[in-house]
Amino acid sequence: MTEALARVPFWWLAIPVFWGSVALFALEVVRHLRVMGAVRPAAPFRDVPRRLGAVLRYAILQTRLFRDTRAGLMHYAIFAAFVLLSTGVASAGTGGLVEAIVAWPFGGAIWAFLLLARNVAAIAALAGLVYAMARRLVTRPARLTLSRSVVAILFLIGAIVAAELGALTFEAALYGPLPGAVITNAAGSLLVRSDRGLLLLLFGVTWWVHIACVCTFLIWLPLTKHFHVASSFFNVYLRKLEPRGALPAMDLEAEDATFGLKTLADLSWKDVLDGLSCTECGLCQDACPAYATGKPLNPKALIVGIRELTTEAELGLHLVPGPSIGHARVAEDDSPRPVVSGLPLVDHAISFDAVWDCVTCGACVEACPLLIEHVDKIVGIRRNLVLEESRFPAEITTAFRAMENQQNPWGQPASARLDWTRGLPFEVPVVRDLAKAGRLDEIEVLYWVGCAAAFDERNKRVARAFATCLHVAGVKFAVLGEEEACTGDPARRMGNEYVFQMLATRNIETFEKYGPPPIVTACPHCFNTLANEYPQFGGRYDVRHHTSYLASLLASGRLATRDPNAAEAGQAEARRVTLHDSCYLTRYNEIVDAPRDVLRSVGSIELAEMSAHGKQTHCCGAGGGRMWMEETRGTRINAARTHQVLATGAPTLATSCPFCMTMLRDGLADAGAGDKVSTLDVAEILAPVAISGRTAGSKSGELPVTRAER
Amino acid sequence: MRIVVLAKPVPDAGQERLRNDFRMDREATTEVINGNDEYALEAALKLVEASPDGGEVVLLAMAPDHAQETLRKGLALGAASAVLVTDPALEGSCALTTAHVLAAALRELSFDLVIAGVDTSDGGGGVVAAGVAALLGLPYLSYAARIEPSDGRVRVRRITPNGYEVLEAPMPALISATQALGAPRYPTLKGIMGARRKEIVIRTLADLDLAGARARGVEVGGAAATARVTGSRPRAPRGTPKVVQGSPAEAAQEVVTFLAERRLI
Known part of the structure; x- marks a missing residue:
């Protein structure tokens, strides 16, 4: 017991009250853990240094919250107050033990500093709380949910902070200034002449209000979104470290397994922790293009829905684990297992339509301050609907069958895969022919054309432009031609893991036959699946996106551009170009600079960025297999993006993905701007001015980097 | 209710390639169950x-031996088992032979209904189902849109160019199915895995009683086609x-003019 504590009436009562609350908190957490133990296992543990780094960056420094500076400061003030004030509570709850230890070295300087910090943080937190309350009651951004419990909790935190300031102030007025607590000391000095009895009463009341509110908060915490105070560190630590573009592997041969996610029981415990950690901040909702265009999907509602199912599973669980007598909801042994498997996700955590609205663009995952993974769960639910129930939008049956029977979602015969090469002034070698001639070693890079560039008329021109760039640079490349099959990306993202694995296995067999050279593709979806998902099946290859490959050809001097002044003679102004970033390049694979580097190498181009660019890009609407579905709900996603394209006023739109090309060309045509804005792939902008680096006289002969850019 | 579905393995529509002797190049194509037969299934x-x-x-089905793989696709959708009549001597058979062989195979099976697609995407004759019904003396209810x-009786809504007729017959009967019956389901993974264990009974010509055919002077096989x-x-x-551009109203006008010029409307 310290001197300060002894001044508090009934101070000793704080010990049982505090530890009692801690015990209740712990039992509630144990109940969460029991539900987590009843669902599927997960093992997100490897690579401790990266995990600790993530905790520092996302949980302690809270970098993602500072994307909105004011909200970031507000949250940080409350966070700091929470951490600092808990030292005082911990001290009270231990009969002054904490203070005794902390105040021991350096003549109490550390404790004095803590008191100063508590003072400052408390004032900042009060300001933060006013701002937080004003946002919910006055400005009301759509992403924030207003509920009674949210307001009550904000008031509770306010009471905790105010009562702390009050108690310290009255303590200073009664017993003189406390070292370090300059703000409350100053306030206290104003009150020294007040009635001592009243001051004593107010001191006792505020001190006890502080303790009581903290204990109430502690007990309430695990049942609300404020549980993130405790769980966020763990949630961030246990984050997905696999490439974000790699959907979870799946064993299709497991006989009695539930395929995909059907009920709460099929989620992993990390998914349940995601639900328990969600702060309902709505940043995912704000980022979601499906939600923004009026569709039923709301990524926040899915995660909150998972928490609600978890809470429902806990309804039948006693706080103190033990045998349950006469309880209908749980089994004899009080296990949550039967309950969790009785809580379906579709129609409870998420509607059937919303499951299919997702474009898997990953904007929600990129936005979440706590690194919650929304997309993997949505695809998991699709897997269950497709593989077990055969329930999906009717129009994708055609794409499924085409991928299964013709190995491409367009349903075109493999014999047409080389049609795009017609009319090229040079020959495009086919790997099989080179292999027959024993010239496999000559191939520097395997150009993976992809189905879109092979079968879609507009994208065939992109293939021709890219092949031209390779030819001009003197790169010895080859294509698979008839042996190429869809990578399976659309099938996998539409939940059809069976067709995906069929295609992946087939392609890997083809690759293994040739011991493939590095692979380059102009499709970010092919790129992502080849680079990030084929390793799940033993297919590990050097894979590059064509923008990175072209950028490295330019950087190494193998490819150069014609003197822009000569080329653009008579054209005074630079051509304005806006670049649409593909989700699967930027967010999933962090390729942001490469397409810009290529554009910059083309002289006389002025890049007019849209506000949503780089990792904050806005989806074109075709990801996640949406390319093959009708967009019947809400407004169109490509129309929303087209609006942003037109806002730049640039007459040229550069793309780096065949789907984006199709969607945005359609969007521009629908907006009546098809003539005003021309959509060109980055390779198509480069090709007309590309010349061999050797002719340009720059350094030559150097191979471009051939390791996958990771 | 026991139903036999005549499910013909055919090359996937659009992928067909003919060899020099005008027979299908089965190596070059993916084989699927005939589209209309899937509707029947x-x-x-x-x-x-x-x-x-x-x-x-x-x-x-009557098909080459490798068609077993294709039949598994039908088993994956929910059929309990399959009978495959396969014999090298049957290669190149005509529709008449096919009808005789299928009828002979059906004589060994018990059923309430036989359903087949109205025609097949490879041969396109559209007569095998009727032939089988005739050979077995079964009521033949064609172009079914509803069954x-x-x-012990079956009522079928038969599509006609002007509407529909309602036909009724005692069972067993043979029905030819149109796509108006509803699109085929997509197989579940459990269905696909389960199909691996389902039985495909193989029958050769020697197993079938084709005395009836021979009595009519019909010889089976490609040589006798x-x-x-x-x-x-x-x-x-x-x-x-021709690509039509412009506002919806302008585009519509252009389409109407185009069609009117050709006296199509």
């Missing part, structure tokens, strides 16, 4: 599912498409 599965005393669907069995393909030419490529 879907109708059969729905009837069995709706039947109070259950039952099962059996697939019947309603009750009390009553009709054969003697020429083939791909369709002339389509003309250049």
